[in-house]
Amino acid sequence: MKSKIIGILLLTFLAFSFSGNTQENQNQFWKNVRYGGGLGLNFGNGFFGATIAPSAIYQFNNHIALGVGLNATFNNQKDVYKTTVLGGSIIGLYNIIPEIQLSGEFEQLNVSRRYDIRLNTEDDNYWSPALFLGAGFRSGNIIFGVRYNVLHDSNKSIYLDPWAPFVRFFF
Template sequence: MSTKLHFNNFLTRIAFCVCFILFFSVVNAQDTIQRPSKTEFWRKVRFGGGIGVGVGSDYTNIAVAPSAVYDVNEYVSVGLGLQYGYVKQKSLFNSQLYGASLIGLVNPIEEVQLSAELEQLRVNNTYTQFSPHIKDNFWNTALFLGVGYRTENVTIGIRYNVLYKEANNVYSQAWMPFIRIYF
């Protein structure tokens, strides 16, 4: 019986050594597989957006819209954007807008950029010319389709909001020029 126990103990040790060697071979082989590193991902990410300030007699308009896109390849980029806007006309109204957007860019040739941007904004309007003030708070969805001339990291163009509604008091018209910069 002790010979059998000694033999089983010997087989257990051999099996353990074989498993140990196989395990390290598999682990070592996995280390040689090229996995995308974070630096490779971040090399394809570009940041940009827009900022705007409009000030006049009893009028203020401030807009901040940062965004980031990921270059899928040399022709297609996808990304996300945030937006905040504040507009005030003294003794008439003030408005705060905030939201996010999904961005798609296609460059069929180097100088031309086609874009699609789905935007969801929360709009908080207060009409101050009335007493008591009238509040009009709602969500607005816009789908902008655009075309622009691109040179390096700057694109100048025009876009059209296919979901434009004049009654929403968000945009004054469906057509909108733009300047887009990504670094």
């Protein structure tokens, strides 16, 4: 059900992006679209992790932006497990003043974890929702701050803690 909601919202955003009858309206739309996202790379003592998370937002005015994002993550702990995480998010941004930004982000991720057969543990495959509320400091195209997952479930969340620092880039 939740994946259908995300799909409908993504389609609505895409339909909105192609609405308008004139070339001028379409050009104006794309002038207000900003792209960004994040990359992650983790490694250490038998562990490897990589994340790519592109996103796009539509800047309605100097204060409000709304957008979508994708997330693809792969983790491997040697001789223990391999995890693939795929999903998407909807993000809303509000700049109180140019330097202070509040954010809300609903994220829905599918987690597929395969354990080493020698561990005699059943594999996992489940959906992990998150609703982040955050605040950050903005300097140009870079925003850094902290966000809190109000739906955090320590048994199912892919995040260890509901609090998470972030750095966002939009160009």
